[in-house]
Amino acid sequence: MKNLIIFLTKYNSYFVFVFLEVICFYLIINYNNKQKEIFLYSSNQISGFVLDNYSQILQYTELKSENQRLKEENAQIIKNFFNQKYLEIPNYTPNDSVMKGINVISANICNKSIDKRNNRMTIDIGYKKGVHEGMGVIGDKGIVGVVTFVNKNYSSILPLNNTLSRTSVIIKNRGYFGLLKWEPYDYTHTTLTTIPKHAQIAVGDSIITSGFSTIFPRGIYIGKIEKIKYSNSSMYYDISVKLINNLALIENVYLIERPNKNEIFEIEKVENSDYEPIQ
């Protein structure tokens, strides 16, 4: 003990140095986007490899229930195939150019967190199998998140239970559209914002994707309204949405991509630039 104290006092400056540098790097990684991406990319390479092997072992223990779920899911897909529609989209006749040729890739989740402010998921396929950034991720029932970083064999997902996650949604059969955000730390619920107070909505209404973004096509199911709060200080409702997917249990996901994404990007770039036509 005495030696330890002598050691600590003798080299105290080194400890101060290491401590402060660790703080610095913590700040760099957490609050600077570029460095964060590099850090995530390189740590994904390493941790993805380890965790993938680990989860391969663990998957054996869940084979039975997983099998059952996959069977149900397959049945659903086959049913939808015969009905010529993708997932359940009642009351919506898809526009050909929007719905035709949607690319679907199946993937397994090999790592995820649910107890943090900014949760992440890692899946076991990368650009080798045709994944790229900005693809939407859906589970068997509804949406899960968006692909943000891709490397050769692994990809990182920004799931719904991340405070950075923003999803454009509409309330089915009512047409009001809003933004879905997440507030820590309840992964079964998200918050729907920007629904104005004059809107006629009710508990139990379904929330589906709006199709306004380039990531998800219109009409993918997300969840149901569970609670509507009415605060006097805000112009908007404060709506709590119960997610249909249990993000803690989900294992298999599907990556989807809209076929004419680049055209949307192009036209919106013209919109947003300072270009002013002469009339």
Added chain:
Amino acid sequence: MNQYSKIFRRFLLLAIIQVLLLKRIDINIGDEVYAKLFIYPLFVLLFPVNINRSLSIFLAFLMGIILDMFYDSPGLHSSALTFIAMIRRPVLLWLEPVDGYKTDNLTTIQTMGFNWYLAYSSIITFICLFVYFMAEAFAFVYISDVLIKTILSFIISEILIMLYMIILNPK
């Protein structure tokens, strides 16, 4: 106590020069290559020789955090400043004159001579800039870019630091 009030005043002066003046100057050469003007290594350069090492590291970190607040780059300046505060002792030992340093002595041009000061400030400024640009790039693959930026910024910053020492002549 007088020593610490001097350090505090220098802290304010250098932070103000860096944030209000030098932050606005951008020197761009080509698309990716740019130089930055740093005067704040002087804060560490001008610590008294016999200052407590842990205290100097902590003060440097504090300065870095203040600068980072204005630069919107949490951690970058503070990691560079903390690092040079750490390596200042070895550099001083390496450059130690034959008769040693006088205790309580500031290392300035007047007390140590122009050549000594140029060597001392060059080493520390260069390392500071290198750590800064390395932390900014955050990957070893950009090492050539980092070196070019470091060298360009180093030349300008070193001139600035020597000018500061000659004109303001801190005691």
